[in-house]
Amino acid sequence: MTRDYSERPAPGAPDFLFEERDSVGSTNALCFERARAGHAGNLWIRAGEQTEGRGRRGRDWSSPVGNLFASLLLIDPKPVERIGELPLVAAVALAESVDKAAGTLHLVQLKWPNDLLVDGAKLSGILLEAELLADGRQAVVIGFGVNCISHPPLTMYQATDLRSLGFNVSAERMFEALASSLSSQLEGWRQQGGFETTRKNWLNRAAHLGKVISVKTAREEISGIFADLDARGHLVLKQEDGGVRTIYAGDVFFPGE
Known part of the structure; x- marks a missing residue:
């Protein structure tokens, strides 16, 4: 059929x-x-x-x-x-x-x-x-x-x-x-x-919000506290020196991965 x-x-x-x-x-x-x-x-x-x-x-x-x-x-x-x-x-x-x-x-x-x-x-x-x-x-x-x-x-x-x-x-x-x-x-x-x-x-529903994560971008690997999403949905990381990094694209890894 x-x-x-x-x-x-x-x-x-x-x-x-x-x-x-x-x-x-x-x-x-x-x-x-x-x-x-x-x-x-x-x-x-x-x-x-x-x-x-x-x-x-x-x-x-x-x-x-x-x-x-x-x-x-x-x-x-x-x-x-x-x-x-x-x-x-x-x-x-x-x-x-x-x-x-x-x-x-x-x-x-x-x-x-x-x-x-x-x-x-x-x-x-x-x-x-x-x-x-x-x-x-x-x-x-x-x-x-x-x-x-x-x-x-x-x-x-x-x-x-x-x-x-x-x-x-x-x-x-x-x-x-x-x-x-x-x-x-x-x-x-x-x-x-x-x-x-x-x-x-x-x-x-965010996993590991407020915790340390790592993000691999095309150029580098960055670690910091997952602090927020900005108004366009980009990832906001707070770093040890108090600075803030906005990530536009990358792969997120949690501790132990």
């Missing part, structure tokens, strides 16, 4: 379109294919598995059947000057959706900019990518991977999954909760001053 891959309203977010696939190389890559072909955006693509999943900085992302792999295509998201805030918007939405799907309250903590942790172990990954299309439109894709029923045993970071934590959450249920939460978060973000609410919600 031929599978119907046509678009339909997204479960949990009927104002968005939804395409479901059994297996793809990468849901992010497929979203960009749709964008280059002229798609208007607001499109979710979910796959049962990925054969070429990837994370931040080109790292591989393990993508076995049963976990959630989904990406959202946005075209010319507004306000354009604040697109850099979207990783934190996505993180807050995913954290809320885990609670919604699992029936928990603040199960996860957030590691800057958008990793979800449970007792220090990584539960999910978020990859945001952007591309200027040939017709001048900007395509932004937010990819999500959530360990619902399994996690890789050997990774750069300790990992976990919802089943191992005692929660029976299917990829379908996780996706519906995510689509609903992200729709609400994006609507709030678009409002004047909307990111301040996102920032506060992110900080309410």
